[in-house]
Amino acid sequence: MEVVPLGSADEIAATAADVFEAVVRRNSAAVLGLATGSTPLPTYRELIRRHQAGVGPSYRGVTCFNLDEYVGLPTGHEQSYRATIARELTDGLGIGADRVNGPDPSPDGLPTAGARYEALIQAAGGIDVQLLGIGADGHLAFNEPGSSLASRTRIKTLTAQTRKDNARFFSSLDEVPTHVLTQGLGTILAARHLVFIAVEESKADAVAAAVEGPVSASCPASVLQLHPHVTVLLDPAAASRLERLDYYREVYAAKPAWQGL
Numbered sequence: 001m002e003v004v005p006l007g008s009a010d011e012i013a014a015t016a017a018d019v020f021e022a023v024v025r026r027n028s029a030a031v032l033g034l035a036t037g038s039t040p041l042p043t044y045r046e047l048i049r050r051h052q053a054g055v056g057p058s059y060r061g062v063t064c065f066n067l068d069e070y071v072g073l074p075t076g077h078e079q080s081y082r083a084t085i086a087r088e089l090t091d092g093l094g095i096g097a098d099r100v101n102g103p104d105p106s107p108d109g110l111p112t113a114g115a116r117y118e119a120l121i122q123a124a125g126g127i128d129v130q131l132l133g134i135g136a137d138g139h140l141a142f143n144e145p146g147s148s149l150a151s152r153t154r155i156k157t158l159t160a161q162t163r164k165d166n167a168r169f170f171s172s173l174d175e176v177p178t179h180v181l182t183q184g185l186g187t188i189l190a191a192r193h194l195v196f197i198a199v200e201e202s203k204a205d206a207v208a209a210a211v212e213g214p215v216s217a218s219c220p221a222s223v224l225q226l227h228p229h230v231t232v233l234l235d236p237a238a239a240s241r242l243e244r245l246d247y248y249r250e251v252y253a254a255k256p257a258w259q260g261l
């Protein structure tokens with residue numbers, strides 16, 4: 001795990017955008033893993049800004065996989081993660097809806113939705129780079145505390161806390177779905193490169209538990225410690241409870257230029 005303490009959310013956005021662009025420049029048919037929540041938005045805006053200014057790569061050949069999806073929203077609901085990712089990122093990059101995949105929440109298909117999504121990811125050759133945020137309780141995608149570290153895409157029940165946290169996107173708490181489909185922790189571990197981003201004090205405890213705590217289903221994001229290529233991009237507030245913060249700074253300052261992220 002490479003922990004990179006940065007100065008601000010803007011620096012995180014620029015660095016994460018650099019990583020994604022480098023993957024697409026190396027392979028125009030790259031497979032990108034996308035996350036929702038507020039934290040990735042500055043990164044998405046930066047990718048779109050560069051693309052539209054003509055300095056970013058073409059995304060014509062890429063395929064995308066969303067991390068998760070609500071179950072129970074009407075098709076096309078503006079807060080569905082399919083609609084959110086299109087609005088916040090893929091439309092702006094010129095990636096057609098047919099190249100953006102998400103778990104299928106249609107009621108009749110729920111029993112097979114997880115296995116079908118896993119098969120789609122596999123058929124695409126696996127995910128090259130996956131962007132990840134973290135919930136204040138340490139959840140990754142919608143894998144709530146207690147999720148199996150080996151889990152694959154499946155239906156999950158949200159905790160009361162996560163529904164409350166996400167209520168800001170809906171007109172009332174009652175509108176927040178209780179169920180979701182989410183890539184499992186084992187699915188996430190299979191992506192080739194994980195870019196984990198967190199900002200603000202509200203994430204500091206979860207980040208410390210994920211990065212320096214024991215690997216445990218009680219903190220789903222601690223599973224990242226088992227992955228061979230994780231880049232952790234943090235603002236000062238999110239990094240503030242890390243015990244080895246000075247060491248991470250020292251390592252990053254001395255990082256050889258040829259190494260990249």
Ligand code: GLP
Pocket residue numbers: 035036037038039040067068132133134135136139140141142162
């Ligand atoms: C949701 C998403 C997660 C995201 C989390 C944190 O639960 N399923 O993928 O990491 O929200 O969101 P935010 O970045 O808004 O704090």
